[in-house]
Amino acid sequence: MTAPAIELKAINKRFGPVWANRDIDLKVMPGTVHGIVGENGAGKSTLMSILYGFYTADTGEILVNGQNLDIRNSQQAIQAGIGMVHQHFMLVEPFTVLENVMLGMEGQAVLANARGKARKALQDIASRYGLEVDPDAIVGELPVGLQQRVEILKALYRGAKILILDEPTSVLTPQETGQLFEILESLRSQGVTVLLITHKLKEIMAITNHVSIMRAGTMVAHRETAHTSPEELAELMVGRKVLLRVDKQPAQPGEQRMEIKNLDYSDDRGVRRLKDINFNLRSGEILGVAGVSGNGQSELLKMLSGALAPNQGVMVLDTRAGHSELSAGSWRDAAEIRDLGIAHVPENRLRQALVKAFSAAENAILGYHDKPEYGETFLEPEKVVNATEVMMEAYDVRPRLPGLKTANFSGGNQQKLVLAREMLKEPDILLIGQPTRGVDIGAIEFIHRNMIAARDKGAAVLLVSVELDEILSLSDRIIVMNDGAITGEVMASETNEAELGLLMTSTAGEVPTAGNGPTGGAKAPQSEQQEEAVA
Amino acid sequence: QIKPSVIYDMGGKFDRSFNQASYSGAEAFRKETGIKYTDFEITNEGQREQVMLRFAQRGFSPIVVAGFQQAPIVEKVAKQFPKTHFVLIDAVVDLPNVRSVVFKEQEGSFLVGALAAMKTEHDAVGFIGGMDIPLIRKFGCGYEQGAKYISKDINVLQNMTGTTPSAWNDPTKGGELARAQFDKGVDIIYAAAGGTGVGVYQAAVDAGKLAIGVDSNQNYLHPGKMLTSMVKRVDVAVKSAFEDEMKGKFTPGLQVVGLKENGVDWALDEFNRPLLSEEDIAKVQDIRAKIVAGDIKVHNWEDTKSCEY
């Protein structure tokens, strides 16, 4: 029997008070694809980073190909033939692809010759595994899918025989995911061992040989993929039975609350980010906006919430504040738009919705700090704290400490605080982006229920999410965005992931074809069947 | 026994200029008599009054105060301590316990200006001042008059280093100003710029030109490269104030000292003698005598706030 490619024994790692990895054991056989699943914060990334030498374990042993290695930094992991594609890309954006790939493996002190050699090696690898990228392209200007490809190239360029991929598919379209899996297949067939972290159980089912399940810092089970099911995995992950579908009544759309006409926006550098956007939003419905991140959804949300002004276009609003028409010249800022009855849960809570250095109470009034209910001339702390306590109670934010610094709340609780702030105001229109990003399954259920409740009370909800599952299960109507334009509009009840996936990659007005790119024809791994299985 | 003291102005006691001259006067007194003195360097405005008061309270007398910027404070404090003797250098305070010593820098500058004009080969001489304030204009104006006295059409270039106190301490800029003047044909530069002068002299040495020192005798700095120095005998003023006090002969009132009183002079020593012929020396001494006798009237810039005479 061959030695496992990787064997981890009793790995422990703490970050201050957080025990991210607790007595973890793991065996990965060479030439296989090994999946690791687990909820947010379960400790998957931490474990992989330890294997890659990015973090050092507090205690524990790492064996690579049967040899005990004391991996203290990434250089040693690289030498041991381990490569890693991090969840958050580790690319130098202003550098070219070639420079990024070379970094750390330049060979010579002077770059002139090294460049030539690297270029050649890169081309070899690219053609061998079907990973074409222009070596002279600036990485920051590449789409996410290609950036990921650069990350994989980096690992292979360093001679990785063991490749760790941390949630590689969360940023990809179904089609790109298909391409990625083809690449992984080809790697596996050439003897590369792959460790794949993902939240998507169907991907586990589709490609892995083995799967390990983590929960709250511990390793709870190992399974052979052929002998398990998504239900079992989900249960193992969460520790209880979970409902993977949202319960909801059909929507009863009422009057029109918002109409967007010919919205157009180009950024500072003149890149056209939104192209002639038109749609409307009614009370009592959830309109889902699907698309791979970076295709204009963020700009759209910012625009509708007043954080950004368009170059062209009109927004017609009919809310309790009356009828109003905003046009490109007379756009409003976020405070004014909020006064018109629009609430906004932004996509990135720590970047936009919260000030980490503030206490929970201070964040609980962000955007509403001008309201007289928080004090007449001066801000009155008691009033703010009282309001915060109400929010914390209603949305079960833990710990219930309005004075605690926001950075000290966990991600899920931060998100709940934002949701409470925006949703308790019972807005006429709710703009909500990635509501469950980085939130555990229990909280997801809670958040989803509240969104449906808001809809049923007559709010008009615009939901932006890159999770197709979420879009499909929550929305009543779906618009799909690609490259700044709306490429299609479908009723949620009449579509599936495959169709949305196609729309997500087609350009506006074009009949969806079988995708693009070198391996564009690949069949997406998500079949109807698998989806049923998940459900 | 007397308790003499000195308060230096912001430049610090080693400014190679009048603070340092005060220091050397006090040192000379200490060496001769063995009587110790106390001193203090002002580093911010807030200290002036505090320190002067503390000296007075502790019974120091005389208190020598160097620098015109201190005058307003001397006026205040001297009123409060009528029994304490004050000696103010470079400014005037009219009180019964204050001796004010001011120098006719224009006369000394006139002499070195004349000498410069005699020695220039290009009919162009230069002046570099420190901070652009009236006192320094006074030096420049005297220098110009002296040069023009020798040769009517001589070109006298004047520059100021700057407008902030750092102008006293910027040898780099001093050097550049000197080079700029050399490039315009000047071959002798007189610097009245405190520490900035060091840069001027060095530039002169590097360029093979001549420089004129100021306040103390600076000829020794670059033997054979310093044409002369305009000495301002602050040291003498300080020393004699201490001595007067010791002998119980302290006199208040204004002392305006010029060439006649040996308050200012030009320096002639072994370092610059090789540069000068007997005629040169005689001619300078002649002019000196004429000024002392009042045959030559040297205009004081401060009288008209301009150098028109």
Next chain:
Amino acid sequence: MFDQIFSLLGASIRLATPLMFAAMAGIFSERSGIVDIGLEGKMLISAFASACAAYETGSPWLGLLAGILVSVMFALMHGYASITQRGDQTISGLAVNFLASGLTVVLGHAWYGQGGLTPSVHDERFKSIILPGAEWLGENVPVVGPFYEQVISGHNILVYLAFVSVAAAYWVLFRTRFGLRLRATGEEPNAVDSAGISVAWVRYRAMIVTGVLCGCAGTYLSIAQNAAFQREMTAGRGYIALAAVIFGKWHPKGALGACLLFGFLQSLETRLQSVQLPLVGELPSQVFSAIPYIITVVLLAGFIGKAIAPKNVGVPYVKER
């Protein structure tokens, strides 16, 4: 006419020299991700050290060495605070400046008893070099000859070294492995770390380079351009160099341009004083003192636009929260 212009240009170069060294130092530091407002202090302390060493040993080269060593020590102190201790880089830079301006005077006074001045070094300093053929060309070839004689030739070795340092900075940053890693560290230290390179070590090396360059700048001030150390003799040049770095958008070429501009404006100041200008007549000298700074502000506001700093400059690298 030409003579005046050439003398102006020559002076510009001399005045730009310390700025060039310091700006390159700033580029190395900031490109690696460390804000350095301590350029001023490092220049000052190295000016002091080199003046002392040159005086004591009689060799300007040993002076340069001492200046560099001391400046590197200060750079490492800043590095220790910023890299290892992950402290606030601005505060650390500020502390370096305070320390330098205090220590130079206190030690100088304790050692030489001249209130912080060091004894002059007349012969033990870097002197002007006349380049071959300068005199002949200056006399026999019109325009180009005098240009060569007055602008190119006749500076001390450190002036030429400053230009070399700009070229070298460019080469190191953009043509070598160290440069690639250094730039990557300022942009995305995570990427560097995950490539198996120690972020701290790259930054420490950058600080050493910064120290060396500041050492040259300080040495130039005290024993090349001048002949002694004088207290506060850097007179804000470190801050101006920092402005040049930002002005030049963290690029050696741009910073070189900015330094030459500042040098030119300063030498213009010394030459325009007390000159009758057309239309306005003679302006008060204060106007000329202010002009370089006003022009900087105007350029910064009007023409340079937003300079994009390296993404992670000023951010201590933390792997684990």
Next chain:
Amino acid sequence: MSPILAESPRWVRIGLVPALQLALALVISSLVVLIIGEDPVQAFAIMIRGATNLEFGGFHSTLYYTTNFIFTGLAVALAFHAGLFNIGGEGQAYVAGLGIAIVCLLFDSTLSVWLMAPLVILASAAFGAIWGVIPGYLQAKRGSHIVVTTIMFNFIAMALMSYALVVHISPLGGNSTDSRYWNSDAVFPKWNEMMPDAPFSLLNPTLILALVCCWLVWLLVWRTRLGYAIRTVGSNPHAATYAGINASRTIIITMAISGALAGMMAVNEVYGAQGRLILNFTSGFGFMGIAVALMGRNHPFGVVLASLLFGALYQGGTELQFEISSINPQMVLVIQGLVVFFTGALDRLVRGPVEGAFLRYQLAKAKKAEAADAAVAGGN
């Protein structure tokens, strides 16, 4: 595990740790004193006595310096809250002095102190604000780096002041770089003029203004909507946009207030202590404001404490020079540098271990409690 564990007790954070840091800085300073051949114990004793004695007005002088530092420290601290690094306090205070001079020259013979004081305060604030708001505007609207522009504005202020003072304000015929004295009926009386028994010092009612400003800044930052906006812009500009806060407007207003605060330092010097306009009266106090703010953790109360510390250092340094003349006045700069280094830049060096120890102690306590709970629940 309770997340409250992430913080150690308040008295450790703002009391013990800074005290230890200060002690460390003084130990290193002692080495420098030793190097120059003096006795550090004696030196520090002189400094402490010099800064605190009431007989010669040492403490009063400490408070006088403190007044300056409070203003410039507040200016820097406030700007920091908006994420702006205002190195221009020196220039702002300087120009404010010009404003005061203009008011005094015009009105000091006609108005009494009761009318003059508000006028002077307004003038200083207004002039300081102008000098702060221009860099603020350029940062907000043109993206010009505020660090660079404020440095430039310091230099420009110097040239401006020297021109105004030497060419226009200083009395004709005098040789001075200062203005005439303001009419003594129109200026703040000094403490010793109000209290006949008090020793001489430059301490004057401006201290009260400084303390009021501290309170106002506290109110502004933590109790007003503007302050809320300032802090939001400073710690997360994206969140500010999200909340509908106009970041450029906030930056401009902040710099105006910051400039005004720095400007009011001139009230203490030009109107209170010196009673006339003096070239270079700011003496680097504006720069020191940076250290004061950083040490005071940008909190008005912290700024007061840090100002006291630096005030004591200045006054103690004066006394030191007075008593041991072989110690150069610049020694104080060395001590300041070390204090700034150890309390600011090397914050973690002491803070880490000390707070860590407290955290571990708390953790152990919590664990015990947890274990007790677990025993009841039967483990997991």
